[in-house]
Amino acid sequence: MITFENVSKQFTGSEGTFTAVKDVSFEVQKGDIYGVIGFSGAGKSTLIRTVNLLEEPSSGKVYVNGRDMMTLSADELRKERKKIGMVFQHFNLCESKTVFENVAIPLRLSKTSKKDIQPRVKELLQFVGLGDKSDHYPDQLSGGQKQRVGIARALATSPEILLCDEATSALDPDTTQSILDLLKRVNREFNITILIITHEMQVIRDICDYVTVMENGEMIESGSVFDLFSRPKAKTTRNFVNAVMQDQLPASVINMIHKEGKSNRLYRILFEGDEAGQPVLSQVSKQYHLDFNILHGQITELQDQPFGNLIVEFIGEENNIQQAVEHIGNRLTVSEVNINERD
Amino acid sequence: MREIDWSVFWVDVWEATLETLVMTGFSLIFASLLGIPLGIALVVTREGNLFENKIVFQVLNVVVNIVRSVPFIVLMVAIIPFTRLIVGTSIGTTAAMVPLVIFAAPFIARLVESSLLEVDPGVVEAAKSMGATPWQIIFRFLVPEALSSLVLNLTIATIGLVGASAMAGAVGGGGLGDLAISYGYQRFHSDVMLVTVILLIVLVQLVQMSGNRLSKALRRR
Numbered sequence: 384m385i386t387f388e389n390v391s392k393q394f395t396g397s398e399g400t401f402t403a404v405k406d407v408s409f410e411v412q413k414g415d416i417y418g419v420i421g422f423s424g425a426g427k428s429t430l431i432r433t434v435n436l437l438e439e440p441s442s443g444k445v446y447v448n449g450r451d452m453m454t455l456s457a458d459e460l461r462k463e464r465k466k467i468g469m470v471f472q473h474f475n476l477c478e479s480k481t482v483f484e485n486v487a488i489p490l491r492l493s494k495t496s497k498k499d500i501q502p503r504v505k506e507l508l509q510f511v512g513l514g515d516k517s518d519h520y521p522d523q524l525s526g527g528q529k530q531r532v533g534i535a536r537a538l539a540t541s542p543e544i545l546l547c548d549e550a551t552s553a554l555d556p557d558t559t560q561s562i563l564d565l566l567k568r569v570n571r572e573f574n575i576t577i578l579i580i581t582h583e584m585q586v587i588r589d590i591c592d593y594v595t596v597m598e599n600g601e602m603i604e605s606g607s608v609f610d611l612f613s614r615p616k617a618k619t620t621r622n623f624v625n626a627v628m629q630d631q632l633p634a635s636v637i638n639m640i641h642k643e644g645k646s647n648r649l650y651r652i653l654f655e656g657d658e659a660g661q662p663v664l665s666q667v668s669k670q671y672h673l674d675f676n677i678l679h680g681q682i683t684e685l686q687d688q689p690f691g692n693l694i695v696e697f698i699g700e701e702n703n704i705q706q707a708v709e710h711i712g713n714r715l716t717v718s719e720v721n722i723n724e725r726d
Numbered sequence: 727m728r729e730i731d732w733s734v735f736w737v738d739v740w741e742a743t744l745e746t747l748v749m750t751g752f753s754l755i756f757a758s759l760l761g762i763p764l765g766i767a768l769v770v771t772r773e774g775n776l777f778e779n780k781i782v783f784q785v786l787n788v789v790v791n792i793v794r795s796v797p798f799i800v801l802m803v804a805i806i807p808f809t810r811l812i813v814g815t816s817i818g819t820t821a822a823m824v825p826l827v828i829f830a831a832p833f834i835a836r837l838v839e840s841s842l843l844e845v846d847p848g849v850v851e852a853a854k855s856m857g858a859t860p861w862q863i864i865f866r867f868l869v870p871e872a873l874s875s876l877v878l879n880l881t882i883a884t885i886g887l888v889g890a891s892a893m894a895g896a897v898g899g900g901g902l903g904d905l906a907i908s909y910g911y912q913r914f915h916s917d918v919m920l921v922t923v924i925l926l927i928v929l930v931q932l933v934q935m936s937g938n939r940l941s942k943a944l945r946r947r
Contacts, residue, residue: 437855460857461858465856477867479871479944479945
């Protein structure tokens, strides 16, 4: 649906050349929600703008639906842009127009007849939950409501692709969640492919299928959200994952362990997919006559699959612990945790 | 110094007021017809804008600055040949409108420019992402978003024109300025001077008040 092929973008200013995006290649499949995460200045905003050529790549190619965007005439480019909706961090609504008129603009630009505009805008406002705000002006709305108008506007021309540029970054956590739910509905109900850039790992965790991590203009890691969360490789990726999936022992627990002078072994166990439903701990506890103590953990859902991460202390005979760990290792991912060494 | 016959004089005042209104009104219309497109051009030919064109921008920029640096009273005299060419005479209300338009158009262009530059660039980006043509971006996004501020700025221009039209009176342009100079100053009737000044004050207040109201109505809240 969207293919980035060795995309680079340089900006030349008075202080020399700055490379915002460096040799980025990945593909977004039809129907997916694809996330690009990175800190501010990582080049992700520039990257998403190359899709509808709000930024022209300095080198490399961007294909949308197999068409090389750079080869299009100005008129063809405008036609393609109508098939690509875009939602912005600061909403970018027309303050002088009502909610209705804001959503109607793309239709008016395409010379849609008046009698078709009315029902279409009504339908879109219903969909985003603003059916009663039709005659309001943007400054009468909350941030979340403004973004809903932004989404309705982006959907007006029934695009195949929705680009979200930090769509939730200006919103509070509750509102973020409701906008994410809305984006998920957009994806499911209309089968619209979504490319979303963000610096919030929550966004990736809650709605994305695939993710690319960017740093200093480069892709540092890419894959399914499940893989990235369960086995992050790069340090930046681990930091992002830790932001929403605390997999380090909190200091208070470490202090407690040190105080008690315990030398028992700690293990990190990852529960993924179907195996997450198995009573593994209680099985090994019975079989190997061990006690276990869950020190820390979190269970969440990634791409509609359960995913858990527990740090467990086993108490019992050394030999039995070894066997128990081997037993668990056959089905789940388990690794020893050394509390004296932190990364 | 003779006493003024007020019953006759009020008719003169009424005529002078009408002349001022006509001069200001028509000058405003013609100056806007020149100045608004010029102001839009100053924005869209800028670096990184819709119709980026360094040469056009620089030429317009310099021309606007040159005209704006000439004081109105000098401009009025300096372009007398041009005024004659356009309206066939250099004296009277119609003749005064030529320098008024030349004076106000670049001023309006600058005011329009500043109003349009206030528009959130994000709105333009959103417009582009919708596949709007450059003309659609100007007339369906930039201008409507700037409208409230444009009205306030045009109010400033109108008041500038009221002042300039009074100056035009000094060279036989008619209007309240003419009345004030010829009766109030040259014939030492300070009461006439007072009447014209009060009328000018009232006129300016009315213009500003209507401008504020209209601008507020356009901002809708």
